[in-house]
Amino acid sequence: MTELVFTECRIGIQSRSWLKTAATYSEPGPGVTRVLGSAEHRALLPVLADWYREAGADAVWLDDAGNLVGRWEGSLLDARTLLIGSHQDTVRQGGAYDGIMGVLLPLAVLSEINRSGRRPATAVELVAFCDEEGTRFASTLIGSSAIAGNFNRDLLAVTDSDGVTLADALRALGSNPDQIDRVARQPEQVSGYVEVHIEQGPILEAENLPVGVVTAITGIERHRLTITGKAGHAGTTPMHLRKDALVRAARAVLVVDELCHSTDDLVGVVGQLDVTPGAVNVIPAEVTMSIELRSPDSAIRRRARLDLMERLAGALDGSGCQWKVETTYEQNEVRCAESVQWALAQAVEDAGYPVRRLFSGAGHDGLAMAHLTNIGMLFMRCKDGLSHHPDESVTTEDLEASGQVIRRFIESWPG
Template structure:
């Protein structure tokens, strides 16, 4: 059981960390009650689930699943520091990562508790929900190149302004997202060069993230976005490069774990409906090792990736009791 301990810039205190602390509380309570489980339990606190610093993600959970690749360790941050170099500076030994991997034959499953990061549970007035699947996600880095020039002396009709082109592209991406069912996404980062007050922008780099539970929908969105960006670039005399930096297909939660969570909810008197996760989680990596399950906890106004993330103590206790009941129903039939 577990979750991640890293956060996004200006993030809250529950996204990730709730799933680390809550299992510890559940195990502590079971110990006080004298319950002995017929299997071992590891509580894990993963790093780099969010992928904020480096153009990669889920590195901690991929290590446990045995899927960290050498190229991931060479990924560089904005300062040109590789993940490998950062790990060494932190006191880690990257060459020991393969030894972290667990054996599939010795692993029953992976359960993650997480705030919902959406408004559905609050609308249903339910403390918890049972996740059926984790969304598919892909990220792209777009580099748009034009030509710098003097902002006062270059005629408007002779400019190749990368920022103006990027602005039109952001609107084009939003149009694709607004008009495609079950597809969401965002342009979350934009860097302008030379970023001077009186110079026509010569280059803009921005990110595009697409999410959908259906691979075909993400493919359609990707192709529509690519076509729109290339059209804008051609019309404005700009060169464009689109690089895929991350891709993960949707992952289904195990039926037996969903059923066990439902039984646990019933046992403690909590209503719980099944629901899809629009966010990615460490289960995307852990499914390569073992069956996965996930329990959502209601969060105030569905707010996440924000300093005002909040849950109630009552909902936290309900989720803890669900985990306690769930553990006592295992191992798998």
């Protein structure tokens, strides 16, 4: 990584200190595991609130969706509010930067602005969203969708593996999910939303750049493919008479991989594979597998879906096995607003860096926030492009560089 020289690196040093402490609020084991409503989440909240106050927040509160919010008033009392935020939760055995860095780095920036004695024109609210990953309840964007006003109240009844409902998990944080609708903001109150996030990819590192301006957040669709064959004794059933569901599933995995390799701006994965009965000496009778496709362009993704179905038919029809595909999730891509992209790009230039524009292949809270207001994102370089892994890593210099960009952005945002 490029070695950048700053006289003090105050923002980078402060944010790294907070990030190191936040990472200790984790379940035992490799990396960081902090899921919605867990003991670790509950313990971190008052610590975050204290940091907000130390950074000069005029008000700090936990809303009824489990989001921690701090507000810094602006010099123009009638200006709309700029929202900045990211999520507190992690995947299991994740890293110390995904999500929470987008809270603590802007917090260090706001602390520096407050320390200078100046106020930006617009009020700023920093939001630590309760859940983006969906690790515990398999429902992503809970906190941001509540603020954006498109939260599905049916999710409050969803249970985790222990039978605990989402509503009860929010109550454990100190929120009142019965009043979750009150969390929603009105578009006329908000001037925009910005999120800072590690890139989770290798482009910035490969191009030796500390930051990049995000153009779009990828669209995602997920499917469940079920292949049904016939179980039988693995030692007595002749090979030519078998209806082995796993053999057909292996071909389906290759279909997905080949499709994504041959289609520009498309990525995909088979991340789950469940085999029944799963015995060492029994021919697999049924396989259920996940298929995920992602693209920043809905037209590409939808064409790929049609192509996938044709290729699966070619690989599975006539095999003696039955198969079906169910769509389990679809989220269209979200374009970052040109006005926010321009302001971020100007801040990058003012901080002395080249402007690199790139799209995000991962989902973010901006997907929900786009229902409320114009959104933008700033990516920060991470080592080896690694994320969702204990070895996530960033430098203090890149934290400082990103912080300098965000400070310029906040101080120039018109409200």
